[in-house]
Amino acid sequence: AQSVTQPDIHITVSEGASLELRCNYSYGATPYLFWYVQSPGQGLQLLLKYFSGDTLVQGIKGFEAEFKRSQSSFNLRKPSVHWSDAAEYFCAVVDYKLSFGAGTTVTVRA
């Protein structure tokens, strides 16, 4: 079955610094990949998604992700983080259902 792995449980980053969150997928064909963000007390919000085509995907809130088939990765990046980016981030893949990774918690320090 398809799955995603998020190797980093927790990342701390300074405000204004760059952020990269890792996601590795396990899937035979071209996967449908997603990044969601969950702020405290909030539901999941879609940041971006990849289905095909251009491997660099732009999302909301200044996030982007790059699909690399050779590395089975779909890493999320942001050039300069804001304090409001502190949240939990989930990578997900869909086949017949949406399967989530365990999530990465991002802490932003002033």
Place this chain on the structure above:
Amino acid sequence: EAGVAQSPRYKIIEKRQSVAFWCNPISGHATLYWYQQILGQGPKLLIQFQNNGVVDDSQLPKDRFSAERLKGVDSTLKIQPAKLEDSAVYLCASSLLGPRGTDTQYFGPGTRLTVL
């Protein structure tokens, strides 16, 4: 456009009690999902409805969990009797069509259940 609505937002019960959660999806969305999110984990699909029919309930503990989506609109998830391990956030989501391919799921704020 209104998002996915859920109630209650928080619920505390004792083990062996029963509890019910309600979800109202985005208007016009045919597919409704219930997820369980245990602390420190990603959401796990419990059940998926297409209109008022069940598409996938393979991960639903049917001895204690039940769900319905009458009239193909809002839905109720019930736990009876609750166990300690049911403590989690229960998320409802909806999508226009279904999970295959490019259909995006929109999530509600969730119900945080604590079982004592």
